[in-house]
Amino acid sequence: MVFKDNREFIEALEKAGELVTIEQEVDWDLEAGAIVRKVCEEKAPSPLMNKIKDYPGHRYLGAPLTSHRKLALAMGLDPDSSIPEIAAEYLKRTNRSPVEPVLIEKEQAPCKENIIIGPEADLFSLPGPMVHDGDGGRYLCTWHFVVTKDPDNGDVNWGMYRQMVYDHKTMTGPLLPFSDGGKVFHGKYKPRGEAMPFATVIGPDPLSAVAASAPSPIPETKFTGMLMEQPVELVKCETVDLEVPAHAEIVIEGEILPDVSLEEGPFGEYTGYRTSPRDLRTVYRVKAITYRNDPITTISNMGVPTDEGQLLRSFTLGLEMDKLLRNQGIPITGVYMLPESTHHLVVVGVKAIYTNIATQIAQAVFGSKLGPWFHMVLVVDDKTDIYNVDEIIHALCTRCHPINGIHVYQGVGTPLYPFLSAAERKKSVGPKVLFDCTFPLDWDPFSEVPSLVSFKNVYPKEIQDKVLNNWEKYGFKPR
């Protein structure tokens, strides 16, 4: 099952018991944000808010992808699929050949049901929510993506870069220089003094959003097709030379200005804190707005776990690192990033067949393009279940030597790490740490390596099977 738009996905969420429809009026000024925040913290169903104060005809969908159940649904899987099952499906689909998008006619594209160009295209005509108390303004774009194009080779990029409404025609936001969109803007358009055309897509289908927030090197138009297992349908923009998903709810077109910056923030961030102060950031000038009838603005409310940025970025970052390490021929058994770590902790399972293999892993992942987004790597042996938090904590606390097993590195960070000083954040410095939770290879396996006392380690297979097969007969709940 592939959802070509968010509306079909909303139906699937409802069928799976993952949607709550709110018919009473909700205020865009903090109330909607507070509902979404509570949903994140309670791991509750996604709220569809059908009536927004001051904005008749507009709707909100909050927290669309805040759990692995919702992610499984988005991928057309059984919502009860386990995390390793969803991960295996992601790897299967994204290890195939890229799937080219198709261009459809404007008349067939729902996002063109309403077209407003020029002076009438007013950002305050859209219900940008005041997401958190203390935010620097109304964040219209929290679950969306920005489409841009490289001026030299025409490569298209979709990236999720937050945008705050500054005035009727202007949005501002951080376009970090190590993001793909940021590299093209800061490295090409800005030095040439040229404006960069952009299109912001609000309320995309769920897999386009997954692709836009994923750190894959494959262009997102093709990567979405791989995730969907069919081409994504695009349509041309009205005022800029870009294409956008035809079934999106709202599209904002315009230009990113090369010679001016305006204040943005602060904003509640994915780390669960508000770390970056109000500062001068990238400026988006609006030329046109197109939207579906009764448009649904998507809201992500970043804060303490679990929001969709934490969940999806942990999921996709982990799996892209899995590909990277396997491509280097390192004998890993898997990679998992805990969403609760706000994608700061990478857990890697490995068959430790040579000395310093954990160091090699840490250097590979910290030194990769993905490195700035995390600062902790924890390496465990191939018998540890990387998805089991109990086993990970146990490995950390019993197998990591405080002097020999902890290694500190200097790397690239983001301006958002809460543990950095304000001065360090400004420079995006990135202190990194490896926790090597493998026992040294030169220890004798019988006399020196302590043996693990666990159900799966100390009982013969036939006893384990007997106990598991009789589990419910003994009177326990099904596992």
Ligand SMILES: Cc1cc2nc3c(=O)[nH]c(=O)nc-3n(C[C@H](O)[C@H](O)[C@H](O)COP(=O)(O)O)c2cc1C
């Ligand atoms: C909800 C959300 C908001 C984000 N906001 C920003 C942002 O404001 N600036 C930024 O550079 N990256 C931001 N990111 C991270 C990028 O989306 C992420 O790095 C993504 O891979 C960008 O695509 P790119 O690799 O094509 O640049 C955000 C991610 C999420 C999930």
